[in-house]
Amino acid sequence: MQVYLCQEVHYETALHWQKEFVEKRKRGEIEDTLFLLEHPPTYTMGSDQKWEHLLYPPDQLKKQGFGIYRSNRGGDITYHGPGQMVAYPIIHLREAGLTPIGFVRLLEQIVCDVLSFYHLEGQRKEGYPGVWIQDRKICAIGIGISRGVTFHGLALNVRPNLTHFQNIIPCGLAQFGVTSLAKELGYAPEMSMVQQQLVAAFERNLQTTCHVCHHQPTIGGYEYENDRGEKTGVIA
Structure with a gap:
């Protein structure tokens, strides 16, 4: 597996990378790939399209520096921002011996492995994809699949900044809270160490070898279209 350890990347750019790499993976031109990165403050809406879970007018949030995007992943609205480690795996499910549900369970296990490194017990919650510490969500999961x-x-x-979650109903779950490693531990872990632990957990759970590079893929452009030919981008 090729792993790109990136710095802060705009959401549109990451979408473009994924589209390019998914097409190459379908054609068998590349191996499985993993992007690890952070985004600037961004809200993304998944296929559930419940815009009432965005609690403030988009124009108001845009003026405060938030990007707002439609996304063709599954799920509801979520937040991305500095201090959050985002993982985008481009994986051929059949070659990895995985079903879509099995892939979600694998991502949950990977995060639980990382949490265990910090002596925290990650949990699954029936009917709610992601990873939890009791009733506090620490990791959101939303995937898309294109021809496997x-x-x-x-x-x-x-x-x-956990206050940024207060502008939305995260994943549509008003009854639950949101947490972070820093909040649970009482100190802020180094992002580079979290990246290392994620890479090790992907290697272990996929039984693969990761080849890590510390530069961004050399792909230009920012526009992205989903499988239905609909452009995905800023809506505010």
Whole structure:
């Protein structure tokens, strides 16, 4: 598996990378690939399209510096921002011996492995994809699949500004809270260490070898179209 360890990347750019790499993976031109990165403050809406879960007018949030995007992953609205480690795995499910549900369970296990490194017990909650610490969600998971190849992935709260979640109903779950590694541990872990632990957990759970590079893929452009030919981008 090729792994790209990136810095802060705009959401549109990451979408474009995923589209390009998914198409290459379908054609067998590349191996499975993993992007690990952070985003600037961003809200994304998945296929559930419940815009009432965005609690403030888009224009108001845009003026405050938030990007707002439609996304063709599954799920409801979520937040991405600095201090949150996002993982976008581009994986050929059949070659990996995985079903879509099995892939979600694998992502949950990977995050639980990372949490265990910090002596925290990650949990699954029946009917709610993601990883939890009791009733506090620490990792959101939302995937897309195109002809058997995955895109989108997981967002692990390491040390984000948790007040940014107050502008939305995260994943549509008003009855639950949101947490982070920093909040649970009482200190802010190094993002580079979290990246290392995620890479090790992907290697272990996929029984693969990761080839890590510390630069961004050399792909230009920012526009992205989903499988229905609909452009995905800023809506505010």
